[in-house]
Amino acid sequence: xxxxxxxxxxxxxxxxxxxxxxxxxxxxxxxxxxxxxxxxxxxxxxxxxxxxxxxxxxxxxxxxxxxxxxxxxxxxxxxxxxxxxxxxxxxxxxxxxxxxxxxxxxxxxxxxxxxxxxxxxxxxxxxxxxxxxxxxxxxxxxxxxxxxxxxxxxxxxxxxxxxxxxxxxxxxxxxxxxxxxxxxxxxxxxxxxxxxxxxxxxxxxxxxxxxxxxxxxxxxxxxxxxxxxxxxxxxxxxxxxxxxxxxxxxxxxxxxxxxxxxxxxxxxxxxxxxxxxxxxxxxxxxxxxxxxxxxxxxxxxxxxxxxxxxxxxxxxxxxxxxxxxxxxxxxxxxxxxxxxxxxxxxxxxxxxxxxxxxxxxxxxxxxxxxxxxxxxxxxxxxxxxxxxxxxxxxxxxxxxxxxxxxxxxxxxxxxxxxxxxxxxxxxxxxxxxxxxxxxxxxxxxxxxxxxxxxxxxxxxxxxxxxxxxxxxxxxxxxxxxxxxxxxxxxxxxxxxxxxxxxxxxxxxxxxxxxxxxxxxxxxxxxxxxxxxxxxxxxxxxxxxxxxxxxxxxxxxxxxxxxxxxxxxxxxxxxxxxxxxxxxxxxxxxxxxxxxxxxxxxxxxxxxxxxxxxxxxxxxxxxxxxxxxxxxxxxxxxxxxxxxxxxxxxxxxxxxxxxxxxxxxxxxxxxxxxxxxxxxxxxxxxxxxxxxxxxxxxxxxxxxxxxxxxxxxxxxxxxxxxxxxxxxxxxxxxxxxxxxxx
Numbered sequence: 001x002x003x004x005x006x007x008x009x010x011x012x013x014x015x016x017x018x019x020x021x022x023x024x025x026x027x028x029x030x031x032x033x034x035x036x037x038x039x040x041x042x043x044x045x046x047x048x049x050x051x052x053x054x055x056x057x058x059x060x061x062x063x064x065x066x067x068x069x070x071x072x073x074x075x076x077x078x079x080x081x082x083x084x085x086x087x088x089x090x091x092x093x094x095x096x097x098x099x100x101x102x103x104x105x106x107x108x109x110x111x112x113x114x115x116x117x118x119x120x121x122x123x124x125x126x127x128x129x130x131x132x133x134x135x136x137x138x139x140x141x142x143x144x145x146x147x148x149x150x151x152x153x154x155x156x157x158x159x160x161x162x163x164x165x166x167x168x169x170x171x172x173x174x175x176x177x178x179x180x181x182x183x184x185x186x187x188x189x190x191x192x193x194x195x196x197x198x199x200x201x202x203x204x205x206x207x208x209x210x211x212x213x214x215x216x217x218x219x220x221x222x223x224x225x226x227x228x229x230x231x232x233x234x235x236x237x238x239x240x241x242x243x244x245x246x247x248x249x250x251x252x253x254x255x256x257x258x259x260x261x262x263x264x265x266x267x268x269x270x271x272x273x274x275x276x277x278x279x280x281x282x283x284x285x286x287x288x289x290x291x292x293x294x295x296x297x298x299x300x301x302x303x304x305x306x307x308x309x310x311x312x313x314x315x316x317x318x319x320x321x322x323x324x325x326x327x328x329x330x331x332x333x334x335x336x337x338x339x340x341x342x343x344x345x346x347x348x349x350x351x352x353x354x355x356x357x358x359x360x361x362x363x364x365x366x367x368x369x370x371x372x373x374x375x376x377x378x379x380x381x382x383x384x385x386x387x388x389x390x391x392x393x394x395x396x397x398x399x400x401x402x403x404x405x406x407x408x409x410x411x412x413x414x415x416x417x418x419x420x421x422x423x424x425x426x427x428x429x430x431x432x433x434x435x436x437x438x439x440x441x442x443x444x445x446x447x448x449x450x451x452x453x454x455x456x457x458x459x460x461x462x463x464x465x466x467x468x469x470x471x472x473x474x475x476x477x478x479x480x481x482x483x484x485x486x487x488x489x490x491x492x493x494x495x496x497x498x499x500x501x502x503x504x505x506x507x508x509x510x511x512x513x514x515x516x517x518x519x520x521x522x523x524x525x526x527x528x529x530x531x532x533x534x535x536x537x538x539x540x541x542x543x544x545x546x547x548x549x550x551x552x553x554x555x556x557x558x559x560x561x562x563x564x565x566x567x568x569x570x571x572x573x574x575x576x577x578x579x580x581x582x583x584x585x586x587x588x589x590x591x592x593x594x595x596x597x598x599x600x601x602x603x604x605x606x607x608x609x610x611x612x613x614x615x616x617x618x619x620x621x622x623x624x625x626x627x628x629x630x631x632x633x634x635x636x637x638x639x640x641x642x643x644x645x646x647x648x649x650x651x652x653x654x655x656x657x658x659x660x661x662x663x664x665x666x667x668x669x670x671x672x673x674x675x676x677x678x679x680x681x682x683x684x685x686x687x688x689x690x691x692x693x694x695x696x697x698x699x700x701x702x703x704x705x706x707x708x709x710x711x712x713x714x715x716x717x718x719x720x721x722x723x724x725x726x727x728x729x730x731x732x733x734x735x736x737x738x739x740x741x
Contacts, residue, residue: 028066037063092138103613103710106130169301169319172337178280179336183294186278188243190266191251196241198278198294205237206291206327208320210302211276212242213284214253215385216343217516220578221306222285224484227261229302229321236328240265245281245345247271248385248392260579276345285342287320289327298323300338305485307341309408309670310642310703311575313487341702344398359442360450361390367456368435369393372410378461382515382547388458394447401443404436411548411671415663426676467509467551470588472499474568479584482517482574489716493570494532503562504592507553510545512585519573520672521545523587528565540602540725543587544637546672558729559596562589573717598729600634605691607722612643612695612711621722622692632680636662637725638691641717642669642703646694649724654686661689669703680729691724 031039039061044050053061053069067073099107107129121129121137129137174180185199201207210226213219230240242265244254251269258267270276279288279299289298303315323333359365369377369387377387386392393400403409412430416423423430431439442448476493512518523543526532542560543552554560574583607623638647649661662675683689699707705718713721 028061028063032063039066096134100613103611103616103619107134169304169307169341170339171335172300172339174336177299177337178296179299181296183288183290183296184278185294186275188268188270188275190241190268191254192266194266196266196268198290201290201294202292204239204292206289206297206324207241208233208238208324209241209243209275209279209288209290211281211284211286211340211342211345212244213246213343214244214249214257215246216284217384217577218306218308218342219284220257220384220516221311221485221576222302223257223261223263223578225302225305225315226265227263230263230265233324236324238324242267243270243275243281244268245270245273245276245284246395248389248395273345273347277347281345283340283342283344286340289320289323291327297327298333298336300335301340307702309668311487312705343396344402346395346397346399357441357445357448359438359445360448360454361393361442362450362452363454364438364450365393365442368431368439370456370459372429372431372435374459375461376548378459380461380463384516390449397443397447401440404431404439407666408668411668411673413664413666413668413671413673414675415665418660424678426678427674429673465509465511465588467507467553467588467590470509471591472497472503472589473586474589475586476570476572476584479513479582480572480574482514482581482583483576484578484580485576487717488574488576491570491572491574493572495568495570497566497568499562499564499566501564503564503589504559504596505562505589506559506592506596507551507590508543509551509588510543510585511550511588512545512583514577514581514583515547516577517574517581517583518545518547518585519575519670521550521573521585522571524569524571525562526567526569527563528567530567532567532569540604542602544672544674545585548671549673552674553590554600557597558600559592559598560600595732597732599732600727600729602725602727603631605689605724605726607691607693608713610711610713610720610722612697612720614708614710615698617696617698617700618645619695619697620692621695622690623722624688624690627683627685627687627689630685631683631726631728633661633677633683633726633728634680635674635676635727637672637674637727638662638664638667638693639672639721639723639725640667640669640693640695641720642705643695643697643701643711643720644669644693644722645696645701647724648692649726650690650692651683652688652690654684667693674727689724689726691722693722695720 028039031043039050039053041047041050041059044061050059050061053066055065055068096107108127118129121133124133183198185197187195187197189195198207211219212223212226226240226242233240242263244267249269254267254269268275279286281288285301286299287302288296291297298320300319302320303318305312305315317335319333319335319338322335326333366388373383374386374388375381376383377385379386379388385396387396387400400409407413407430410429410431412428414423414425414428416430474495474497477495478493480491480493482488510521510523521544522541523545524540525542568587570585570587572585605623605625607621609623610621612619612621636649638644638649640647644667647662647664647667649663650658651661652658661681695711697704697707697709697711701707711720713719
């Protein structure tokens with residue numbers, strides 16, 4: 001009835017006590033709830049009613065359109081042309097987007113630069129312009145234009161342009177790294193036995209010298225780009241030389257790389273580091289452009305596609321190619337020097353520059369590495385290079401120092417207990433304080449070898465399964481082709497098993513056939529006859545794999561149920577390694593001889609409502625979940641994508657007290673570890689578990705696919721997730737009947 005009455009008013013029916021014109025205009029303003037001089041479809045949903053007044057057919061009614069229909073004199077000056085309104089509103093929206101630096105949908109006084117108009121717009125005087133007040137501003141801009149906002153440049157630098165300018169390796173000051181100086185002459189010999197020297201460049205337009213490695217992951221990924229560039233440089237009379245400064249790498253693995261990439265460039269295995277020292281090369285990925293007068297024109301990264309812990313599908317900046325193009329036009333490169341993310345090179349220097357230490361490799365360091373690193377860093381291991389002999393360790397001394405100092409190796413990211421007590425984690429991989437101190441002291445003392453007679457006994461490793469021969473092996477349904485470079489979406493693979501009865505699984509191992517291309521795997525198991533849905537990590541997992549964390553053995557009396565005729569779905573994240581490969585991983589299961597006392601399950605706490613603003617440096621998101629029953633937690637695993645920078649689990653007990661279950665102050669997408677408790681943590685019914693993630697969507701995050709994007713929940717690496725997994729167990733009430741349940 002109310003809607004009918006208002007509609008009658010809108011059509012101009014008189015009401016006693018009001019002049020007709022005043023009544024008619026009052027009716028318009030009654031519907032124009034935001035006071036912007038326009039009645040929209042939201043304000044008047046009745047399309048037939050709007051159509052009677054909408055003279056230009058744009059779906060909304062301006063005050064002048066209404067006045068013309070109902071016979072009120074039109075004040076032409078009060079209405080701005082539609083084009084002017086659109087331009088003004090566009091400038092306003094751009095202003096709001098740039099001013100709202102934290103992306104919360106509100107403008108603070110600080111964000112507006114203490115603008116003189118702030119107090120007029122902030123009606124409730126709470127120091128914030130909220131969404132309702134912003135709506136009011138939009139109405140004012142429609143009426144009066146955008147002069148109230150001050151000067152907003154018509155040609156603004158877009159966020160895309162800012163990202164393009166600021167992303168990629170660090171730009172270095174050219175004079176600090178030798179740009180413009182003459183490169184000293186030095187002789188060197190390639191693998192074919194042919195002699196060369198820096199001074200030979202006088203017979204060509206220029207030289208490009210590219211540092212590389214057969215084992216450094218970043219070098220391996222960049223080699224296809226160098227192979228593609230080699231003939232292009234040759235056409236310009238710019239020979240390409242490849243230089244490997246790692247004495248520990250073999251001629252066989254080097255030649256295998258060259259055959260794979262079909263490269264003819266001279267390859268110098270610079271085991272004595274004479275050429276590398278002359279260039280003062282810093283990493284295994286650095287490239288140098290030297291002109292015919294032996295002048296250093298450019299040094300730094302080949303491009304910005306790959307780094308230590310990031311990769312993108314295509315380079316955004318091709319530094320060397322741009323430098324060559326500028327050089328051939330007799331111009332200085334716009335960017336003459338950058339850092340080159342890769343494996344650091346180590347040079348021995350005079351003993352006087354080292355700190356004194358009695359730590360030696362054979363007596364001390366070899367044992368530290370065996371205990372903490374060699375399980376992965378061995379010939380045939382999952383790591384890209386071995387660390388089980390002196391030459392291999394000495395070659396990578398600077399790499400080891402970096403990763404140990406910054407805490408990325410060994411991979412362990414849980415914060416230590418606040419009270420300084422013992423670690424609660426059964427699988428804590430972090431270096432002990434003493435091991436870390438001794439290792440860094442040795443690295444800073446010139447890496448003395450010591451007496452080989454002090455060396456520990458060598459470790460021996462399994463050729464295939466580290467947990468023993470499985471009772472059942474489940475391979476992928478097919479092999480997947482992994483391209484050499486770029487980005488690959490997640491692959492999903494379904495395998496239907498033929499077991500005739502339920503089994504209890506006491507442990508599993510996921511074994512890639514090509515370990516360097518498998519980033520992580522999530523596995524779900526479905527009952528026979530049940531509907532298989534695409535894996536959603538928020539639904540939990542049955543098994544999971546990340547490098548170094550692919551084998552799980554449950555305590556005695558604990559197991560996971562594997563139903564008869566189970567359907568196993570694999571979700572695999574592949575990452576190209578610089579060489580095209582075929583990959584077919586498999587999962588091995590170990591069965592219990594008798595039903596267990598406890599069944600292991602996984603629950604997931606997921607925040608699907610992610611809204612990460614463009615450029616945000618430390619944006620927090622999170623969600624909480626009420627615990628519906630007592631949970632004895634066994635382990636935790638956090639899952640975010642490349643923008644994730646920190647993660648935490650916090651428990652609030654029914655009495656309101658809180659405690660931190662797991663704090664990961666520096667989350668690493670490349671190492672999504674299970675944090676296994678020494679003793680189960682009892683989480684009582686009625687508690688609340690809160691998971692919080694911190695995201696870095698800024699250009700400072702080198703792994704960020706697109707810092708200009710508002711990021712939502714999604715399955716691919718370019719999207720984001722926030723999931724906290726909790727493994728727990730429940731008692732099996734009647735173990736004898738467990739198989740039939």
